Amino acid sequence: MSDEFRVEVELDDEQHGYSVDERLRALDLDDDTRERLGQSVMVTRDGSRLFLYAASDAQAREAERVVRNLIDADELTAKTFVTRWHPVEEAWKDASIPLPRTADEEEAEYAAREAAEAVEAELDRGYDWHVVIHLPGREEAAELEIRLEAEGISVARRWRYVVAGALTEERAEDMADRLRGELPDAELTVEVNLSGLQLPPFLFLPF
Incomplete structure (x- = not known):
């Protein structure tokens, strides 16, 4: 199973989300940036939030850099995060947190998932x-x-x-x-x- 990473962009205004989305569509990247990005990064938008899905941490970091440059160029205010999908817990967590490597770590993530779903069900x-x-x-x-x-x-x-x-x-x-x-x-x-x-x-x- 391949790793899944995501860049989360939280802008101050929904219109800003639309603006950055359109800028990404029209962006003409140089060869070095294209090489660092590698395969396509998938982008979705939910109001003022953008999500960029990548296959590796390096690709996600490069996508974050590209988006951050657009945000700075437009003098917008935004927060960006790189997260990683944890399949056992079924949650996006900070990319610095490693996937579970032992049975005990997997059990802890599964327990966290059940606790979150219990709260949601309640x-x-x-x-x-x-x-x-x-x-x-x-x-x-x-x-x-x-x-x-x-x-x-x-x-x-x-x-x-x-x-x-x-x-x-x-x-x-x-x-x-x-x-x-x-x-x-x-x-x-x-x-x-x-x-x-x-x-x-x-x-x-x-x-």
Whole structure:
């Protein structure tokens, strides 16, 4: 898996973001700069914020230098940061922070990811992943609902269906594997919530 780096540019005004974006599109770079940049840097804009995606730290630093020169030439005020994607934590962090090298460091990043997603789920009252359990009868579904709630799992039940929330795909898969062993007559699927963190208004299930 290749490394991913990002230059984050925070300008004072949304119009300034548009201005720098347009200047980057029209920029005529010299050969030395093109060589240092190497392959294309991908650029996105969100209002007054620009994001430049690069394949290496060196490419990101050169992209930051180019953007900083444009900002200074236009006498704008902006903050720039170079960040690196941490796949275990699923977060952009300062590029000076190395990726985890040991099992303990990976576990620490995973714990940080779960903590952040727990806060997000609490704020939005929803989950990114769901385990959908289709049971043979309504009574079995009601019993499972009570049992999962006692474990502290967020649950919704409708007729013979139970939907359990999970913070991460790994948690959802672990829950599904456990329940498959405990409920041999049930049908289970793991679903990603693509409609935001809250349960979608209509959840289509197998009959």
